Amino acid sequence: MPEYKAPLRDMSFVLNEVLDAERHYQNLPGCEEATPDMVAAIMEEGAKFSERVLSPLNQVGDQQGCTWNDGVVTTPDGFKEAYQQFVEGGWPSLAHETEWGGQGLPESLGIVLNEMVGTANWSWSMYPGLSHGAMNTLDAHGTDEQKETYLTKLISGEWTGTMCLTEPHCGTDLGMLRTKAEPQADGSYKISGTKIFISAGEHDMADNIIHIVLARLPDAPAGTKGISLFIVPKHLPDALNESNGVSCGSLEHKMGIHGNSTCVMNFDGATGYLIGTANKGLNCMFTFMNTARLGTALQGLAHAEWGFQNSLAYAKDRLQMRALNGPAYPDKAADPIIVHPEVRKMLLTQKAFAEAGRAMIYYCAQLVDKVKLCEGDEKKDADALLAFLTPIAKAFLTEVGFESANHGLQIFGGHGYIAEWGMEQNVRDSRISMLYEGTTQIQALDLLGRKVLMTQGEALKGFTKIMHKFCQTEADNSEMQAFTQPLAALNKEWGELTMNVGMKAMQNRDEVGAASVDYLMYSGYIVLGYFWARMAKVAQEKLALGEGDTAFYQAKLTTATFYFQRILPRTRSLVETMQSGADNLMSMDQEHFSF
Amino acid sequence: MKILVAVKRVIDYNAKVRVKADNSDVDLNNTKMAINPFCEIAVEEAIRLKEAGSADEVIVVSVGPKACQEQIRTALALGADRGIQIETDDIPESLNVAKLLAQVVKNEEPGLVLLGKQAIDSDNNQTGQMLSALLGMPQATFASELTLKDGKVQVAREIDGGSQTLSLSLPAVITADLRLNEPRYASLPNIMKAKRKPLTVTTPETLGVELKTHSTLIKVTPPVERSAGILVNSVDELVEKLKNQANVI
Ligand SMILES: Cc1cc2nc3c(=O)[nH]c(=O)nc-3n(C[C@H](O)[C@H](O)[C@H](O)COP(=O)(O)OP(=O)(O)OC[C@H]3O[C@@H](n4cnc5c(N)ncnc54)[C@H](O)[C@@H]3O)c2cc1C
Numbered sequence: 001m002p003e004y005k006a007p008l009r010d011m012s013f014v015l016n017e018v019l020d021a022e023r024h025y026q027n028l029p030g031c032e033e034a035t036p037d038m039v040a041a042i043m044e045e046g047a048k049f050s051e052r053v054l055s056p057l058n059q060v061g062d063q064q065g066c067t068w069n070d071g072v073v074t075t076p077d078g079f080k081e082a083y084q085q086f087v088e089g090g091w092p093s094l095a096h097e098t099e100w101g102g103q104g105l106p107e108s109l110g111i112v113l114n115e116m117v118g119t120a121n122w123s124w125s126m127y128p129g130l131s132h133g134a135m136n137t138l139d140a141h142g143t144d145e146q147k148e149t150y151l152t153k154l155i156s157g158e159w160t161g162t163m164c165l166t167e168p169h170c171g172t173d174l175g176m177l178r179t180k181a182e183p184q185a186d187g188s189y190k191i192s193g194t195k196i197f198i199s200a201g202e203h204d205m206a207d208n209i210i211h212i213v214l215a216r217l218p219d220a221p222a223g224t225k226g227i228s229l230f231i232v233p234k235h236l237p238d239a240l241n242e243s244n245g246v247s248c249g250s251l252e253h254k255m256g257i258h259g260n261s262t263c264v265m266n267f268d269g270a271t272g273y274l275i276g277t278a279n280k281g282l283n284c285m286f287t288f289m290n291t292a293r294l295g296t297a298l299q300g301l302a303h304a305e306w307g308f309q310n311s312l313a314y315a316k317d318r319l320q321m322r323a324l325n326g327p328a329y330p331d332k333a334a335d336p337i338i339v340h341p342e343v344r345k346m347l348l349t350q351k352a353f354a355e356a357g358r359a360m361i362y363y364c365a366q367l368v369d370k371v372k373l374c375e376g377d378e379k380k381d382a383d384a385l386l387a388f389l390t391p392i393a394k395a396f397l398t399e400v401g402f403e404s405a406n407h408g409l410q411i412f413g414g415h416g417y418i419a420e421w422g423m424e425q426n427v428r429d430s431r432i433s434m435l436y437e438g439t440t441q442i443q444a445l446d447l448l449g450r451k452v453l454m455t456q457g458e459a460l461k462g463f464t465k466i467m468h469k470f471c472q473t474e475a476d477n478s479e480m481q482a483f484t485q486p487l488a489a490l491n492k493e494w495g496e497l498t499m500n501v502g503m504k505a506m507q508n509r510d511e512v513g514a515a516s517v518d519y520l521m522y523s524g525y526i527v528l529g530y531f532w533a534r535m536a537k538v539a540q541e542k543l544a545l546g547e548g549d550t551a552f553y554q555a556k557l558t559t560a561t562f563y564f565q566r567i568l569p570r571t572r573s574l575v576e577t578m579q580s581g582a583d584n585l586m587s588m589d590q591e592h593f594s595f
Numbered sequence: 596m597k598i599l600v601a602v603k604r605v606i607d608y609n610a611k612v613r614v615k616a617d618n619s620d621v622d623l624n625n626t627k628m629a630i631n632p633f634c635e636i637a638v639e640e641a642i643r644l645k646e647a648g649s650a651d652e653v654i655v656v657s658v659g660p661k662a663c664q665e666q667i668r669t670a671l672a673l674g675a676d677r678g679i680q681i682e683t684d685d686i687p688e689s690l691n692v693a694k695l696l697a698q699v700v701k702n703e704e705p706g707l708v709l710l711g712k713q714a715i716d717s718d719n720n721q722t723g724q725m726l727s728a729l730l731g732m733p734q735a736t737f738a739s740e741l742t743l744k745d746g747k748v749q750v751a752r753e754i755d756g757g758s759q760t761l762s763l764s765l766p767a768v769i770t771a772d773l774r775l776n777e778p779r780y781a782s783l784p785n786i787m788k789a790k791r792k793p794l795t796v797t798t799p800e801t802l803g804v805e806l807k808t809h810s811t812l813i814k815v816t817p818p819v820e821r822s823a824g825i826l827v828n829s830v831d832e833l834v835e836k837l838k839n840q841a842n843v844i
Contacts, residue, residue: 005609008627033787037665041672041786049780090783103783331823549625 002310002422004055006047006116009552014359015039015112017538018531024108024366028373031106039109042094046113049089050120053082058121061259062425066203068251073202073261079124083205087157092128096135100147101155107291107372108365111298115358119302122429123259127160129295130200134161134212136288137229141276149237150210159208164195164232164265165285171197172442174282175223179215181230181272191215191232191272194249194264197436201263202234202248209234211246211265213272214281221279229281230272245270256428290371290390294364296437297393300401301357303430307408308350310423315343315411337411345566346407352532352563353400355556359531360397364389381462388451388459389527395443395517396524398433405430444516447523453502453512460498467491467530474533479540483533483564490526490571497522500579514582522574529568536560596706596765597652598641601696602634602670603686604663605716618814621716630666633711635673637771639778640741641709642674649743650707652676656699659686664794671789672781678794683806689717691799691806693725698802700730705766707748712737712770723770733763739774 015021016036025034057078064076086092095110096102110132118125131154138151153159170176179193191213195201202209211232220226236244249264276284315338322328323339337343367389370382409416409423416423434440451459471488474480501519504511539556542549606612607627615622630638641653655670657663658681667678681695700708708730713720720736727734739758740751752759753772763769781789799806827833837844 009625033790035790037668038787038790040665041668041781041789042783044669045672045781045783045786053780085780088782089780090785094783103787552625 002059002306003313004051004058004120004306005309006043006050006119007305007309008043008047010355010358011043011112011115012040013535013538013552013556014355014362017542018359018535019362019366021108021366024369025106028106028369030104030373031369033104034106034109039112042105042109043112043116045089046091046116049086049091050116053085054117054120054124057082057124057259059422059425061121061123062256062422062429063258063419065258066251066261068248071202071247071249073204073248073251073263075203075205075261076259079127079259080205082124083127083157086128092131092157093155096151096155097139100139100151106369108362108369111294111361111365111368114295115298115301115305115361118298119305121259122299122302123257126257126260127200127203127205128157130163131157131159131161132295133163133288133292134210136291137163137212137275137284138231140287141229141284142231146231146273146275150231150233153208154210158206159210160200160203160206161210161212162198162201162265164198164201164211164213166195166197168194168196172439174214174227177214177216177227179213179267181215181217181228181274183217184271187273189215189217189230189272189274190269191230191267192269193267195267196264197252198263198265199260199436201261201265203261207235208237208240212275213267214285215272217278224282226279227281228278229275229284231275232267232270232272236271255431256425257432290364290386291368293390293394293437293443294361294368296433297357297361297364297390297397299430299433300397300399301354301361303401303426303433304350304354304357304404307405307423307426308347308354310421310426311350311408311411312338312347314421315347318413320413343411346411348559348562349567350404350407352559352567353397353404353528355535355559356528356531356563357397357400359535360389360393360527363531364393384459385462385466388447388463391438391443391447391451392520392524392527394437395434395440395447395520396527398430399440399521400524401433402427402430440520441517444520445513448501448516448519449512452498453505457495457498457502460494463527464491464494467526470530470533474537477537477540480533480537483529483536483560486564486568487526487529487533490529490568493575494523494526497575497578504581508582510582510586514585515578518574518578522571522578525568525571525574529564532560532563596650597654597703598644598650598707598709599654599656599696599700599703599705600634600637600641600670600675601692601708601710601722602638602655602657602666603631603711603714603716604628604657604659604666605631605714608632608715612817614815614817618816620812620815628662628665630669631711631714631716633713633715633771633773635670635711635778636773636775637709637711638670638673638675639776640738640771641707642779643776644707644741644743645674654679654703654705656681656696658683658692658695660684667794668789669781671792671794672786673779674785675792677792680794680796681802682796682798687806688809689719689722690725690809691804693722693729694804695799695802696722696726697729698804700726700766707766708732708768710768710770712772723768727768730766730768732766732768734768734770735761735763736770737772738769739772741769741775 022036025031061076067074093102094105095107098104135154167177181189181191213230213232214227234246245268247266249266252262316336318337319334320337323335328335328339367382367386405427409427412423471484474484501515539553543553607629610627613622644650653675655675656679657667710723735750737753738750739753742749747762749762
C-alpha cells in the first residue's frame, strides 16, 4: 500500500531555519497568533489528519471515481465523512477573517496545511481548495451582506464553492465567453449558459454549493472588458430545498484526479448576484490570481514529494542485480536497487525538486502575506516580486512535478505501471496541473511578455537583485563558492538573454512566444538554484554549530551539490533553444505539417 | 467533579528509535515526541466525561522538563481545561512521579484520576498502581470501559481471560487501555484556544517531594539484526543444525 508521511522535519527546516517564519509573523500586523508553538501544533494536527484520514482514501478515490445519476453526484466512499471531519476540525476557516468566522491566521500557514492535505490526497483537497477560491473572491469583492450570507457558510465549511470560468468554446481565451446575465427588477440577475470542466461543481459533501460565475451583461462590451462576476448558489439561502436552476449535466471521464468531480454545469435562468463592479469581473479575479496559482504550483510539489517517498521505500527494498563494483549486500539474493547510479539519479531528482519547490512555495506564500497585510513600499515590492515568481512557480513546479512523478513510477519498474502501487495514479493525477489555472504555455507568455518585457525588465531585476545580494554576501565564504559562482554567472546571463529576446521581439512579436516556455523553464532552474544555495548555507551554518542533526544537514548539502551539477546544467540547452529564434517554428507552411 | 489526568512526553510511536553510540540510552536528539498514546486515551475519556456532564473540569499534569508543556498544550487543544507542569530535569522514575502526582491530587481533590496503563518508552506499567497505594484510593487498571453511576465508577478491565467489571467508590485511580476509546483530532479553534488556557508550573520542592533514585540505567542495546538464512539440503540436515548449531531442540 502506498503511504504518505508529512515531511515535518523538512517543512520546519524551510519554515523556521531558511525563511525565519517567527520573524516574518512578528512583523506582520494581525499575525501575532502565529507563534512557533502554534505553527508547530497546527502542523502536527494537519499531519495526523492528512496521514490517517486522507491518505488511505487516495486510492479509493482513484478506483471508484465520482458517479452521476440524474444530476446527483456521489463522491467516492469516505470522501464525505473525511470532509465532515475536516469541517468539524475547523480547518476551512484557517486563513480567513475573524469577522466572518475565520481564525485569522496568515495565508502562508494555510499553504503549509494545504501541502499536507494535498499531498495525501489531491483529488479530495480540491473540494476545500475550490471553496478557498470562492472565499477569496467574496472576501475581496463581496459586500458585507454577501459576506454575511455566503462567506460565513463557506468559512465554516457547511457550504462549498466553485469557480466557473471555462465554457466549451473557451478556456484560455475568456474574452469569448457567452454565459448571460439578465438584470431583474429586484437587483438580482438571471444567469443562463453552460460551463464545463467545473471542479467540485456538484457533489454530496455539503448542503449547498456557491458558484462564482463569469458572465456577460446584455450591454457588455465584447472581449475581456465585458465580463462580470456573479454569485450563483445551487440553492438560494431562503429556499434551501428548492433548485435555483443550476444543474450538473454530466461528469467528465478523465485521465486522473478521479475522486474530484469535473462537471458540466448548466445555468438555466438561475438567480445570481453581482460581485464587484459590472464588466470588471476579470480584474476582480486577478486580485487573487497569484494565490490561486500558487495553490496549483503546490500540486507540483505534492506529486514530487509523494512519488519520492514511495519510490525511496521501494528502492531500499527491491532486490535486483548487483552493484557495479561488486555486491553491496553479499548475503542477500541481490542488491537493493538504490545501489544503482541511475536509480539514485531519479531519487535525487525528485528530492531536489520537492525540497526546493517547498522552499519556493513557502517563500511566495510569505509574499502573499505581505501583499495582504503590509502597506506602502513593502506591499508594493512584495506584490511585484510575487507577480514575477507566480508564473514560474505555477508552470515550472508542475512541469518538474510531473517529471518527478514519472521518475517515481520508473523506479518501480513494471510494477510502477500496475495500479496497485499507486505510482501510475500519481503520474496521472499530476498531469492536470500543467493545464488548469492557465497552461504552461500561457504562464510562459505571462512571464516573458507581461511580467518581464512589459516592465522593461524591472520585474526580473527585482529578483536578480536579491540573488545578487545573496551571492555578494557569501563572496568570502569559500564553502559556498560552488553555489554562488554559478548562480552569479546565471544571474548575469539571465538579464542578457532577456535583452536579446526583447530586442528581437521589437521586430517580431512571435519571438516572445517562440522563446517563452524555454525562458520560463530556464528561469525556474535558476530560481530553484537560488533556493538550494540558501538551504545549503543554512545547512553549513548548522553543521558548523555542531548542535546535532548532522545527517539531515549533510543530506541537504549533498542534494544541493547534486542539483548544481546534474540539474542546473539543463539551462545550457535552454539557452540555445531559446535563442534559436522564431523562424524554425514559424517558417513551416501550415500545410506542410502533414508531410 | 474535577478529573485529573497525568500525561507523559514520550518518543512518537511512529518515530524510529535510535540508540546512542555509547549504548548509554536512547537517542532523543531531534526525535519526534508526542503524548504517550495511553495517556492520550485517558485525556480523551476525561473530555468525554466532561462533555457528558459528569465532570466540570479536566486538569492535565505532566512531570518533566519544559518541553513537556508541548504535550500539556496538546491535551488542552483536545479539550482539557488547564495544565500543571511539574518541572524536573529528566522524567524521574515511576515512584517519584507517583509521589508528585499524589501531592497534586491532595491539592486539587479530583473525583477521578486517570492515567495511561503504561508509557510506551519505559513500559513499566506501575505509576497508576503506586499512586493509588500512596493515596489509599481504589484502583482499576487496564480500563476498556468506564461508566459513572450513583457516585460510583464502573470499570470493565482487560484481563487475560476476557473482561472483568469492577465497581469503585470515588475518588479512584483508573488506568486506560487501548480499547477505552479512540482519541479525537484536535480542532483548529481548540488548538488556538489552548494557548490561552492556564498552565501553571510547579516544582518537586514546592510540592514537598524529594526525588530519589532507586535504580540506574546501565545500558541500552538495539535488538540484534536478523542475520541471513541458510539453505539446507535435507530434513536431516535441518534437524542436525537445529540441534547442534542453533541449540534450540
Ligand atoms: C480536470 C479539469 C478541471 C478543471 N477545473 C476548472 C474549474 O474548476 N473551473 C474552470 O473554470 N475551469 C476549469 N478547467 C478548465 C481549464 O482551466 C482549461 O481547460 C484550461 O484553462 C485550458 O483551456 P482549454 O481547455 O480551453 O484549452 P485551450 O485554451 O483551447 O488551449 C489549447 C492549447 O493551446 C495552447 N494555447 C492557447 N492559447 C495559446 C497562446 N496564446 N499561446 C500559446 N499557446 C496557447 C494551450 O496552452 C493549450 O496547449 C478544468 C479543466 C480540467 C481538465
